[in-house]
Amino acid sequence: MIRFEHVTKRYADGTTAVDDLSFEVAEGELITLVGPSGCGKTTTMKMVNRLIEPTSGRILLDGADIAGVDPVELRRRIGYVIQQVGLFPHKTVLENTATVPHLLGWQRKKARDRAAELLDLVGLDPAVHGSRYPHQLSGGQRQRVGVARALAADPPVLLMDEPFGAVDPVVRERLQNEFLRLQSQVRKTVLFVTHDIEEAVRLGDRIAVYGHGRIEQFDAPATVLGAPATPYVADFVGADRGLKRLSVTPIEEGDLEQPPVVRLDDTAATAAAALAADGARWAVVLGDSGRLHGWVSAEALAGGDGTVRDRARRMDAWLPVGASLKQAFSTMLQHDAGWIAVLDGEATDRFVGVLTPARLHEALRRSIDADARGAARGDVDLENIPGA
């Protein structure tokens, strides 16, 4: 979709902002460009819509060299969102959003309908916010309008230069989540510049980590965190990369422990026998429809009649398979629980196993090791990891 071939940009004063850059971005992929200030991220981005021309090399869009495409025509295919959103102060939110459709000569009604649809998509109510002026919005709302405006003409490519850089961390996280939801619907090819590794990791399908004018590593977030290609990248992603990695490592079925499972209506004696057969001290308890109810200990089942129902404790800390290890850790803390149940996440909510802190740690170690060796996580034998 977008292809850089040996692209170099040298400014008139001799600064080499981008040095012999080659990479490729697939259609519908979200690439984050991350690195310290002045490393060439913005220059890279602006060469794609020809706000800056390369000194040498080629950039191809859909296989065609963009040097041969009229810049105005090119920019119609490329949405652009920047940190200082650049909304027109004297135009309403709706008019701002409809800017590009207007320029493209759409009929007024069609352009306004499209703008309203886009505002809705980015979480703004067109009936409430559409007639406001930019100064009547919060910073986060202005950023949303910026995104809506960039999407208005439905361009296949989106360039985003620190779009959420100017808002506070809480709003920023909300905007990031909304943007991910939006992207899962619209599937644009996105280049997203940020200097924040957390943001890069959270958003990117792949991350390009920049050194000076060059890409030091171009990989999936989990790989960048788990197996930094150079000491520079390791330093940039930080000493707490293990923690960051939690947020990009999903829970897999193979990570889970399988304690005995009993039902609320089982007799205490049957349940006690099941625990004894397994040598287990506790069992997961499922309710009537197979949903998670909680747990029951071997002590609670000892002696007496009745059913598990009388002796079980409720515990509803659960997550679906595929949720991140970070969510798992945070759910454990939130419920003050030594384990969480993992369900299949489909409509059936089938119980698939239990994640304990020890299993979580193992999953993390296994995924780091798998990336380092280019293997699948399930194939990693923890015995072979030193210190595991």
Ligand SMILES: Nc1ncnc2c1ncn2[C@@H]1O[C@H](COP(=O)(O)OP(=O)(O)OP(=O)(O)O)[C@@H](O)[C@H]1O
């Ligand atoms: N017009 C220009 N003339 C000369 N040098 C420039 C020009 N624009 C940018 N540079 C230099 O090129 C290098 C790369 O700049 P660029 O804006 O691409 O970096 P960046 O990674 O986007 O930085 P930031 O995160 O601070 O925006 C920097 O050293 C910058 O000073």
